[in-house]
Amino acid sequence: MRHGEFRHPRLVEVYDAECPWSRDDDWFLAVVGETPGVRVIDLGCGTGRLTLALAEAGHTVTGVDPAGASLDAARAKPGAERVTWVEGTSAVLPDRSSDVAVLTSHVAQFLVDDDEWARTLADLARALVPGGRLAFDSRDPADRRWERWNPVDSRRRITLPGGEVVRAWTEVHTVAGGRVDFTHHYLFGDGEELLSSATLRFRTEEELRGSLRSAGFAVDRIHGGWGGEPVGRGDGEFLVLAHRG
Structure with missing residues (x-):
């Protein structure tokens, strides 16, 4: 099965058990929390681990995911009523509806084709207000x-x-x-x-910067690790912070 840990109920339970809260969640929660009480899109929210924490922190959160089984698990968790859950892709996002968008747990890498990645970034740019922020993680191919x-x-x-x-x-x-x-x-x-x-898809830093620029985003910074390390000296990550122009 393709992407079974998100689509098969038995594997969804395994995914939840294998992926508890960790420092990447701390990082995203802190990034969003730089501005209190914002409207947040969690694209590829999965079973809602971070989504629910964002809502508990006082943000207005929309969790979007194409996998119904993952959303079923998210909706069954305490505090789920605070979140607007949407089954779908970035195409369903309304215009200028959010201040911040996040893609966590390397969701960006599941968007394998360049056209699909470009459409997703364009949808996010459309859904964010001018100056709206985007944060996501992608593993450094190096x-x-x-x-x-x-x-x-x-x-x-x-x-x-x-x-x-x-x-x-x-x-x-x-x-x-x-x-x-x-x-x-x-x-x-x-x-x-x-x-x-x-x-x-393992995109290089140059590829990520180019695709963001084409979609109308300006890159603020890219870290290489969850502690703010530079690229190549952290955890083998690209932690991308950008904003809509």
Whole structure:
């Protein structure tokens, strides 16, 4: 299944257990919180981990995601009534409706085709007010993160809320043209194995800057790590902060 951890109810539970709150959430929450009480788009909100925290912090939040199973999980969480949940893509965003937009957990990399990425940025520019801010993360291809996605180094055990242990591992199939194709394997205690395949796009800093410029954004800064390190000296990330011109 493509993107199974977002679309299959059983894998959605695994995703939630494997991806608790961490320093990337702290970073995005702080970025949005630079201006209190803003209108926020969380595009690719998934199961709502950060979305709900943004709403709890006093922002007016819209969580948008194409995966209905992920949104079902988000809507079932405490505080979900504070958020406007929308099933869809950036195309559904109304004009000039938000002050800040975020794409977290490397959502930007799931927008593999350049045309799709350009349309998404154009939609975000349309949905933001003039001067509205955009923040997102994308892995630095120079870090070659995919080399650690193999059945040995990626092997892990995930404990679900009910106590069931799921064994998981990842294998990469192809790396070409900035695209990495891979499959996550999930083996449940009852013997069922579910697969989730995906392709991620690893764009260079130059490619990201060029695409943002074409969409009408001005880049404010790009960090290389969650502690504000420069590119190449942090966590193998591009943490992009930009604003609509």
